[in-house]
Amino acid sequence: MAYRKQLTRLKAPYLKRILLDATKVEDLEKYPWNLPLFRGREFELEFTTPITIIVGENGTGKSTLLEAIGALAGYDEAGGGKGYRPVDHSIAIDKSGAALANTFRGHWLPKVTAGWFFRAESFYSVARYLDKAALEDPFGPPPPDFLSWSHGEGFIRFFEERCRRQGIYILDEPESALSPSRQIELLKMLRRMDQSGTAQVIMATHSPLLMACPGARLFRISRFGLDPTDFSDTDHFRMMRDFCTDPQSFMEEALRETDE
Numbered sequence: 001m002a003y004r005k006q007l008t009r010l011k012a013p014y015l016k017r018i019l020l021d022a023t024k025v026e027d028l029e030k031y032p033w034n035l036p037l038f039r040g041r042e043f044e045l046e047f048t049t050p051i052t053i054i055v056g057e058n059g060t061g062k063s064t065l066l067e068a069i070g071a072l073a074g075y076d077e078a079g080g081g082k083g084y085r086p087v088d089h090s091i092a093i094d095k096s097g098a099a100l101a102n103t104f105r106g107h108w109l110p111k112v113t114a115g116w117f118f119r120a121e122s123f124y125s126v127a128r129y130l131d132k133a134a135l136e137d138p139f140g141p142p143p144p145d146f147l148s149w150s151h152g153e154g155f156i157r158f159f160e161e162r163c164r165r166q167g168i169y170i171l172d173e174p175e176s177a178l179s180p181s182r183q184i185e186l187l188k189m190l191r192r193m194d195q196s197g198t199a200q201v202i203m204a205t206h207s208p209l210l211m212a213c214p215g216a217r218l219f220r221i222s223r224f225g226l227d228p229t230d231f232s233d234t235d236h237f238r239m240m241r242d243f244c245t246d247p248q249s250f251m252e253e254a255l256r257e258t259d260e
Ligand SMILES: Nc1ncnc2c1ncn2[C@@H]1O[C@H](COP(=O)(O)OP(=O)(O)OP(=O)(O)O)[C@@H](O)[C@H]1O
Pocket: 031, 035, 056, 057, 058, 059, 060, 061, 062, 063, 064, 065, 094, 096
């Protein structure tokens, strides 16, 4: 691997805090500022550990928030690293993340723009883009060829290849193609990143396994906003615990129709 200069000797987390500057918002009633996450009180999120995990129901705004953090770091909303534009922006790329980022203030020590924004939904476009870029560089390494692996294998190889360097990594639902044992592989990688002190990870997940990542700080988005929580207090964990304790009763209760 080519020699890479250390960006800073300071330890992660590099992005210390983000806050919404309401004076920069044109219309608080418009998406994304009208999400419950940003309404009613001043939005602020402090990063005190190398790994921060964000959980919440579908539609609470996790991806929107990660897109904005990605934009603060200089990453494309479609995913990728700084200077990568893996998706054709002439076809429907939502710019809400960048618009939200323009109304955020980010406190960094120091500002780091190396790293990656991983989005499960754009993984194929990003992987194809990396192959194409490698093929066009006659002096570079061979194409990574992530797509010649199964969906989950490709994800893991991608994380192993991309997440070894110093930087800030934003992961949006990285579990989406991973079996439970592959999620454990991802957890091991997260632990190595945590212990290295040179990587900051901000991850949204629905996986109770990933939520239990040792050393990570967990926040839950609800209709009341964003609050610190413990993984054992999340709906995800409680539901899985109830299922594992008594699968049959759980199913009977969970599948009961309201008019029964
Ligand atoms: N361009 C848009 N215009 C208006 N509303 C939008 C737009 N994009 C997303 N939304 C809405 O904003 C809300 C938050 O979406 P977001 O994708 O951030 O949620 P999420 O927490 O990541 O959900 P999931 O867990 O399903 O990935 C959703 O209700 C969605 O319908």
